[in-house]
Amino acid sequence: MTPALLEVEHLSKRFPLRRTAFDALRGHPRPILQAVNDVSLSVARGEALGIVGESGCGKSTLARCLVRLHDPDSGTIRYDGADVLALAGAARRAFNRRVQMVFQDPYGSLNPRMTIHDALAEALRVHAVVPPAAIPARVAELLALVHLPPDAATRRPHAFSGGQRQRIGIARALAVEPAIIVADEPVSALDVSVQAQIVNLFLELQERLGLTLLFITHDLRLVRHVTHRVAVMYLGRIVEIGPTPALFAAPRHPYTQALLAAAPRLVAPSLVAPSLVGGRRRREAATRGELPGGAAIPAGCAFHPRCPVAVERCRRELPSLTPRGTPWPVACHLAGDPA
Amino acid sequence: MRLPFPLIAGLGILVLLLLCALLPGAIAPYDPLAFDYTAMLAAPGRAHLFGTDQFGRDLLSRTIHATRIDLQIALFATIGPLLIGGAIGLLVGWFGGLADTLVGRLIDLVQTFPFLVLVIAIVAVLGPGLENMYVAVAIVGWVFYARLMRGEVLVQKHADYIAAARALGYSQPRLMLRHILPNAIRPVLIYLVTDMALAILLGSSLGYLGLGAQPPTPEWGVLIADGKNFFTTAPWMSLFPGLAIVLTGLGFSLTGDGLADLMDVRR
Known part of the structure; x- marks a missing residue:
C-alpha cells in the first residue's frame, strides 16, 4: 500500500x-x-x-x-x-x-x-x-x-x-x-x-x-x-473499517450487519441473517430502538443498547478498533472471538 | 428584462421631484420669497395654482422650492444611519462574541425609547437646525440598520456557500464583502428607501416644531406649520405641502417595492 x-x-x-x-x-x-x-x-x-x-x-x-x-x-x-x-x-x-x-x-x-x-x-x-x-x-x-x-x-x-x-x-x-x-x-x-x-x-x-x-x-x-475501503461510524466512532467488497460480503460488527440488513437489495439475506458474532446465530440482526443522541452516548460499547448480541462486558468496557483475528479492525468485543 | 411597474411609477415620481429640486427657478412661476400684498391668502386659482399665504407668497413656488431641502433631508438623514448601522451590523453579526452581545443590548436599549422623542431631545441639546438633526438621526437611527443587517448576516453566515468559501481559504474581508454583504444587504436597502420617506416626515415634523429648517427657508413641514393658524380660512396653505410629502413618500415606497422585486435573485 x-x-x-x-x-x-x-x-x-x-x-x-x-x-x-x-x-x-x-x-x-x-x-x-x-x-x-x-x-x-x-x-x-x-x-x-x-x-x-x-x-x-x-x-x-x-x-x-x-x-x-x-x-x-x-x-x-x-x-x-x-x-x-x-x-x-x-x-x-x-x-x-x-x-x-x-x-x-x-x-x-x-x-x-x-x-x-x-x-x-x-x-x-x-x-x-x-x-x-x-x-x-x-x-x-x-x-x-x-x-x-x-x-x-x-x-x-x-x-x-x-x-x-x-x-x-x-x-x-x-x-x-x-x-x-x-x-x-x-x-x-x-x-x-x-x-x-x-x-x-x-x-x-x-x-x-x-x-x-x-x-x-x-x-x-x-x-x-x-x-475501495469503507469506514462504518456509529455515534462518533469508527466501529469497523476495511476493504469495501470483503466487508460488504462478510461484515464483522453487529452494527454493520444491521446496516447491511436494512438495505435488502444489497446483499442476499443468507449473508446477513446469520450473525457472525461469537458463533451465535440469530434470525434478525436488525437494530432495536432509535439512535441515541450524541449528547447521551451509552457507556461501554455505544451500540450495546441496540445490539442483538450484547453481553455484560459490552455495557462496561469500550471495545477498541483493532484486528481481533479478523482481516480488518473491528470495534466489538465479540468479533472474531471463537468462544 | 421587464422593470416592475411600481419601480417605473416610483422612479417617475422621484425624477419629477429631482427636477423640482435641481431647477426650482425654471419650474416655479413666482419668486418663493416675494410678497404680494394684492393677493394675500388667495384661494387656489388660475393665477396661483396652490393659492397664496398671508403675505401673498405663491404656495406652488414655495412648495417647489422646498423640494431641494426635503430631498436633501431624505438623503442626509438616512446615509449616516445606513453606513454606521450597516457596518456595525455586518461586523458584529459576522464575528459574534462579546461585541455582538453588547451591541445587541445597545440596540434593544435605544429601541425602547420612542424614536422621535429621542431625536427631539438630542436636537434640543445640540440646538435647532438641519445639521444637528442629521447628527441626532445618525445617533439614534443606526440601530434599525444594524439590527436588520446583523439578523441577515447571522442567517447567511451559516449557509453552505460560506462554508465552501472558507474551505477555499478566502480571507475574512473577502468573505464579508464579496460573499456575505451582497446576500445580506437586500432588506437593508429596501428599508433604506422606506426610511427616506420617514426621514422627510421627520424633517417636516421637526420643521413644524421649529427644530429643523429655519424660516424663511421653504420646507414642507415649515409650510404646514405656517398654515396651521389659517387652517379654517385658508386650508390650502397646509394641504399642498402635505400632499407633496405624501407624493414623495409614495415615490420612495414604490421605488422600494420595485427594487425588492428587482433584487430577487430568482428573477
Missing part, C-alpha cells in the same frame, strides 16, 4: 449545547454533544474511502474537521506528513488548495449572487491557479470537465437544477486543483436518476485526475459502487 496522503489520529470534536438558565442555576453541567470521538483513519493517494453511518453519527463533522471548517478538540490530522492543525496563513491556504469539499445541499452551497464564471474565477484568482489572462479559458475547461455547457458561466445558480448545481459545486472544488475531495453526502439531495450521473462523474474524475476521494454517505449502495 502506498503511504498515506491524509492521516487522522484520535480526532475528537465536541460541541457544547445550550442549557436552560434553570439548569445552570441548579449547577447542572453544560450538556456536550460528542460529535466525533477518537477517530483514526488514513487515506492513500488515489484511494476512495467511504464513510457510512446513520444521520447524526458525526460523518459531516468529521468531514468539516478534515477541511478545517471545524477545529477539532483533540487529535491530529496530517497531510502528506505535515501537521494540518498547526498550519496558519499562506501554509493554511496552500492546504485549503489541496483538500476541497463538495457539499450536500446543491441549493445552499453556491453563492446566489455570483455567476458561475465569477464563482470559479474567484477561486482561480485567489489561489493564482492560472495567470489572470487564462482565467476565462480555464473556467470553460472546468465546465467541460463536469459536463456543463460553456454558456452556463454567464448564469447564476438559480438557473440550474439540483444535479447541475452539484456539478458546479464539483467544478468549484476542482478549480484549485486539489489532491483530495471530501464529498459530504454529495448526492443525497438529488433525484435517484441524477444521483447516478453525479456518482459516475466522481468515478470519472477520480480516474482522470487521480483524485483521492472521501465519500461520506448513508447510502450503502453508493459506497459499494464508489469506494
Whole structure:
C-alpha cells in the first residue's frame, strides 16, 4: 500500500449545547454533544474511502474537521506528513488548495449572487491557479470537465437544477486543483436518476485526475459502487473499517450487519441473517430502538443498547478498533472471538 | 428584462421631484420669497395654482422650492444611519462574541425609547437646525440598520456557500464583502428607501416644531406649520405641502417595492 496522503489520529470534536438558565442555576453541567470521538483513519493517494453511518453519527463533522471548517478538540490530522492543525496563513491556504469539499445541499452551497464564471474565477484568482489572462479559458475547461455547457458561466445558480448545481459545486472544488475531495453526502439531495450521473462523474474524475476521494454517505449502495475501503461510524466512532467488497460480503460488527440488513437489495439475506458474532446465530440482526443522541452516548460499547448480541462486558468496557483475528479492525468485543 | 411597474411609477415620481429640486427657478412661476400684498391668502386659482399665504407668497413656488431641502433631508438623514448601522451590523453579526452581545443590548436599549422623542431631545441639546438633526438621526437611527443587517448576516453566515468559501481559504474581508454583504444587504436597502420617506416626515415634523429648517427657508413641514393658524380660512396653505410629502413618500415606497422585486435573485 502506498503511504498515506491524509492521516487522522484520535480526532475528537465536541460541541457544547445550550442549557436552560434553570439548569445552570441548579449547577447542572453544560450538556456536550460528542460529535466525533477518537477517530483514526488514513487515506492513500488515489484511494476512495467511504464513510457510512446513520444521520447524526458525526460523518459531516468529521468531514468539516478534515477541511478545517471545524477545529477539532483533540487529535491530529496530517497531510502528506505535515501537521494540518498547526498550519496558519499562506501554509493554511496552500492546504485549503489541496483538500476541497463538495457539499450536500446543491441549493445552499453556491453563492446566489455570483455567476458561475465569477464563482470559479474567484477561486482561480485567489489561489493564482492560472495567470489572470487564462482565467476565462480555464473556467470553460472546468465546465467541460463536469459536463456543463460553456454558456452556463454567464448564469447564476438559480438557473440550474439540483444535479447541475452539484456539478458546479464539483467544478468549484476542482478549480484549485486539489489532491483530495471530501464529498459530504454529495448526492443525497438529488433525484435517484441524477444521483447516478453525479456518482459516475466522481468515478470519472477520480480516474482522470487521480483524485483521492472521501465519500461520506448513508447510502450503502453508493459506497459499494464508489469506494475501495469503507469506514462504518456509529455515534462518533469508527466501529469497523476495511476493504469495501470483503466487508460488504462478510461484515464483522453487529452494527454493520444491521446496516447491511436494512438495505435488502444489497446483499442476499443468507449473508446477513446469520450473525457472525461469537458463533451465535440469530434470525434478525436488525437494530432495536432509535439512535441515541450524541449528547447521551451509552457507556461501554455505544451500540450495546441496540445490539442483538450484547453481553455484560459490552455495557462496561469500550471495545477498541483493532484486528481481533479478523482481516480488518473491528470495534466489538465479540468479533472474531471463537468462544 | 421587464422593470416592475411600481419601480417605473416610483422612479417617475422621484425624477419629477429631482427636477423640482435641481431647477426650482425654471419650474416655479413666482419668486418663493416675494410678497404680494394684492393677493394675500388667495384661494387656489388660475393665477396661483396652490393659492397664496398671508403675505401673498405663491404656495406652488414655495412648495417647489422646498423640494431641494426635503430631498436633501431624505438623503442626509438616512446615509449616516445606513453606513454606521450597516457596518456595525455586518461586523458584529459576522464575528459574534462579546461585541455582538453588547451591541445587541445597545440596540434593544435605544429601541425602547420612542424614536422621535429621542431625536427631539438630542436636537434640543445640540440646538435647532438641519445639521444637528442629521447628527441626532445618525445617533439614534443606526440601530434599525444594524439590527436588520446583523439578523441577515447571522442567517447567511451559516449557509453552505460560506462554508465552501472558507474551505477555499478566502480571507475574512473577502468573505464579508464579496460573499456575505451582497446576500445580506437586500432588506437593508429596501428599508433604506422606506426610511427616506420617514426621514422627510421627520424633517417636516421637526420643521413644524421649529427644530429643523429655519424660516424663511421653504420646507414642507415649515409650510404646514405656517398654515396651521389659517387652517379654517385658508386650508390650502397646509394641504399642498402635505400632499407633496405624501407624493414623495409614495415615490420612495414604490421605488422600494420595485427594487425588492428587482433584487430577487430568482428573477
